[in-house]
Structure formats: structure tokens, C-alpha cells
Amino acid sequence: xxxxxxxxxxxxxxxxxxAVGGTYGAxxxxxxxxxxxxxxxxxxxxxxxxxxxAPHRTVGCMECHEASLATKLRHMRIHIFGTIPENIRLRDxxxxxxxxxxxxxxxxxxxxxxxxxxxxxxxxxxxxxxxNSKRMLMDDCLRCHGMYFSGSIRDxxxxxxxxxxxxxxxxxxxxQAAMPCMACHQIHRxxxxxxxxxxxxxxxxxxxxxxLAFYDRRETLHFAAATLxxxxxxxxxxxxxISQDPRQALCYQCHAPRDPETGSVAAANAWGPQxxxxxxxxxxxxxxGISCVSCHxxxxxxxxxxxxxxxxxxxxxxxDVERMDTTYASASSLHNIHWVKCADCHQHGIPKPKTPAAVxxxxxxxxxxxx
Amino acid sequence: MPSSKKPKRMTRRQFVAAGTMGCxxxxxxxxxxxxxxxxxxxxxxxxTLTAICDQIVPEDDxxxxxxxxxxxxxxxxxxxxxxxxxxxxxDGLAQAGAMSRERFGQEPAALAAPQMAELTSAIxxxxxxxxxxxxxxxxxxxxxxxxxxxxxxxxxWRMLGMAEPPVNGRAQYDLRKGSA
Numbered sequence: 374x375x376x377x378x379x380x381x382x383x384x385x386x387x388x389x390x391x392a393v394g395g396t397y398g399a400x401x402x403x404x405x406x407x408x409x410x411x412x413x414x415x416x417x418x419x420x421x422x423x424x425x426x427a428p429h430r431t432v433g434c435m436e437c438h439e440a441s442l443a444t445k446l447r448h449m450r451i452h453i454f455g456t457i458p459e460n461i462r463l464r465d466x467x468x469x470x471x472x473x474x475x476x477x478x479x480x481x482x483x484x485x486x487x488x489x490x491x492x493x494x495x496x497x498x499x500x501x502x503x504x505n506s507k508r509m510l511m512d513d514c515l516r517c518h519g520m521y522f523s524g525s526i527r528d529x530x531x532x533x534x535x536x537x538x539x540x541x542x543x544x545x546x547x548x549q550a551a552m553p554c555m556a557c558h559q560i561h562r563x564x565x566x567x568x569x570x571x572x573x574x575x576x577x578x579x580x581x582x583x584x585l586a587f588y589d590r591r592e593t594l595h596f597a598a599a600t601l602x603x604x605x606x607x608x609x610x611x612x613x614x615i616s617q618d619p620r621q622a623l624c625y626q627c628h629a630p631r632d633p634e635t636g637s638v639a640a641a642n643a644w645g646p647q648x649x650x651x652x653x654x655x656x657x658x659x660x661x662g663i664s665c666v667s668c669h670x671x672x673x674x675x676x677x678x679x680x681x682x683x684x685x686x687x688x689x690x691x692x693d694v695e696r697m698d699t700t701y702a703s704a705s706s707l708h709n710i711h712w713v714k715c716a717d718c719h720q721h722g723i724p725k726p727k728t729p730a731a732v733x734x735x736x737x738x739x740x741x742x743x744x
Numbered sequence: 745m746p747s748s749k750k751p752k753r754m755t756r757r758q759f760v761a762a763g764t765m766g767c768x769x770x771x772x773x774x775x776x777x778x779x780x781x782x783x784x785x786x787x788x789x790x791x792t793l794t795a796i797c798d799q800i801v802p803e804d805d806x807x808x809x810x811x812x813x814x815x816x817x818x819x820x821x822x823x824x825x826x827x828x829x830x831x832x833x834x835d836g837l838a839q840a841g842a843m844s845r846e847r848f849g850q851e852p853a854a855l856a857a858p859q860m861a862e863l864t865s866a867i868x869x870x871x872x873x874x875x876x877x878x879x880x881x882x883x884x885x886x887x888x889x890x891x892x893x894x895x896x897x898x899x900x901w902r903m904l905g906m907a908e909p910p911v912n913g914r915a916q917y918d919l920r921k922g923s924a
Contacts, residue, residue, distance in 0.1 A: 592891045600897045602907035629913035651913025
């Protein structure tokens, strides 16, 4: 009997020791120097070595990733007993915490992203009465608007009809950003430290930040901007000149044109996808051939500050373009900055341009302006 | 000391030792020797397999098999859906190594291109089963969906002229009709 108690006491002691040791061990993994601890689980090795050759090599795993004790123990359990999935991916519930952590170090980018259009929340996109009463919600919406959401549209919004009222049913998601930093940036990748953006804004060259990549939810992978395609678009029958700046290939994934509707003039004549179809905003007219990113500078996608990089040097008209009306959103406006042509304003004949054609041609083949 | 007590004391000691080891394993992690970043292959096997796969799809204007992630594909599958092929790979790779050392006095990964080509056709003749498997798996990895580890950045699809992911707008009102 005495022996039994002694045995039981030791067993209990060891159980406590194991619990403490295991918990401590689990925590220790995560916080040790730049993820060396994480790497001791062999399934994490690739992840760690990739981070170590990337620009974030000096950032510890836990400065981006948050892991509660429960998460750590879950990882531990899967590591020891479970089947490791073919692709280890973040769970969608873990994404917001990471996106929030980017702010600590990238305050400037975060603030301007936050102020701009790409920080919209799930409820702003998916519970918008104006939009939803015109268009049915469907899984395809998630491709551009909820790439990190792992379920289908029916797990996210209710009801799936054009009557509403709509609400986000997945708890905790309504106010989360639907297009976080990682929608456009690949963090876990091999690559060298890059020069700061300021040195790239020169017309001397449009180096593509290596991090730029589109997150494809179907493949659950990033595709590097330089490997994405830039469509060939038409204005009627005319093939429009489009900048080959690889950075804007990223924009085209979401701000995408569509094939001509069946029955349309363009379809009947087999003209190919038209400028302005779908969400396309390819510039024509005075700014044809200029990259999105030449004007939409920075994460708030504001354009006003960009005008002065080219104007008034490249102006013909002596108008203050920085203050002009650029109501591009309305296709019927003559001032639609994406499509305005000389003839829209000069309806009785275009005065002879001051910028010689040669200068214009040079501008359009200069990397940075024209990729 | 009565001998009858001995096993019990040992049991307790073993028990404690096992407990301590459990903790230690948890704290240190159960690192597996020479596995590098692979799930199934070891580094030497991976080098040999790289050399063979790159004979099947060599680098030209587009990446070679290994550059496109074929090794990652095969390795992941051998650890999962293709467990049944493990022995063929293990033996085939060992045989390839042996043949290479015997003929050229070097590991396959160190061979010059013409020697490697010679070795590859020799493997094809001597171990058809292994070679056929590697060839089909190389094609699967090179042309299959990137999510399975191969076809990095969908490179083979681009080679075939397919944009991935495709540029494909949502159905929407036409802006030029002015309905926005």
C-alpha cells in the first residue's frame, strides 16, 4: 500500500513535470532565436530556411505569428501523432493577427493601406446592399475579395439572394480586412533584401519588388508579379498600347477586363476584350501606355501627388492638372482621366502640341513609365 | 540487498528516465538526422534524383524539372499518396548511385551532362520499373497543379501559353454605358 502511494506520488510528480516541461518546451520552440526552435520540427524546416534567406531574416517568427498556448499544443500534437498536411497553410482565423503585426514595423505602409481602398472589410464588400441587390453572391467573389477565407460563400454571408438584408455569419470576420497585406505580398519566399522604394521611383528603372505577388486561393499559393500576364486589350478594333510594367500585372488580377458579352458588337467582330469592360481601368487617350503604378503611387492609391512627376513639363495646355476635375469613375465625363483624349477638350481641332512626338515616344519606352 | 527488490527499483528508475526523456524530446525536438528539408528523401537521394529528373526535363528557355519544384512534388507524394513506391525509389536511387560510382567513379550529381545522359539510359535499361515511375512522376510534377509542390509559379502552363492565374473579370455593369 505504502509502495503504491509512493509510486502514485512519483507518477503524479512526473505528470506535472511533463506538463510543465512540455508546455515550456512548446513555448521555447516558438521564441528561440529567429525560429531555430521552430525548425527543430522537421516539417517547419523549409519554412524557416526560406524566411532566413528573405528580407525578413532578422525578424523572429513570433514577431509576425501569434500562437496561443492552445495553438502550440495543437501543433505539438499534430507533430507527434498526426498526419502532416501536404501543404501547411495558415488557418484563415490566424490571418488577421498577422496582418495586424505588420503594422508594428511598417507603420507608413500600414497607415496608407488603411486610408486607401484596399483595406475594406468583409462586411463592406459582402453586405453591401447596393451591390448585392444587383448581383448574386457567389464563390467567385472570394477570388478577389476574400482570398484568405477558406470556406465557401455560404459559410460567410447570409442570405444568398438579391433581397437581403445581408450579414456576415462567420463570427469575428465582419470587421476584418478582406484584402490584407499578404493579398499582394509574398512574405515566405527566398530572395534578397531590397532597396528602399524611394530609389525605385526614378524613371531609370522599374525594379519589381520581389515580394509583389498575387495570392491565388484555389492553388493556395502566391504567383510572383513578374510571372503574371498582362492582357492585350482593345478599344473597338484597335489594339491599345499597354505598359508592360510587371507591377501592374498584379492590379489586372482584380481590376480585370472581361471577354466581350455574347451578342455585343465586339463579340460579333471578334475584337477581343475591351478596355473598360469589367473592372478594367486601362488608360487610353492622353495617358495611354502609362502603368497604373506611375500614377497610383503608394498604398492609399492616391494619384494627386503623382501629377507633378510629369506635369507641367509634359503639358500642352497650361491647365493646372493637379487641381483639375478628374471624375474618372463616370465613363460619360469628358474629364475621365483614364480615357480623356485631346479631342474631348479640343472639339474644334487639336492645337499643335508643344511636346515633340519624339519626346513622347521616349517617355513611353522609358522603364518606370512604361515598364 | 534482496534481489527481488531490484526489478522494482529499476522500474521506477526507468519510469523517471522515460519521463525525463519525454520532456527532453519535447524540448529539443525530434530532429531527424540527414533529412534536410525533405519529407521522405535524404539529401544524397535528393541529389541523385535531381540529376535524373533534370535529364528528363532539362533547362532551356524554361526551368528544368528540379528548378520547377519536381523534387518537392515527388518527395511530398512519397511521404503521402505514393508511399507504395518508396521501395522502388530507395532501391532505384541506390542502384543509380552504385552504377555511377562503378562506371565513372563519381556520384550521379557530380557527372558531366553526357555522362549523366549515358547513366540515365543505362538506368532505363536496367531498372525499367524505377525509370518509368520517375518519368511519370516528373511529368506529373512539372505539368500538374502547383499546389502539389511542383510546377512552381505555374511555369509549365505559361510555357504552353496558358495564363495562370488567368486575367478574368467579374460579370459587371459596363462602365462605358455610364451606369456606374
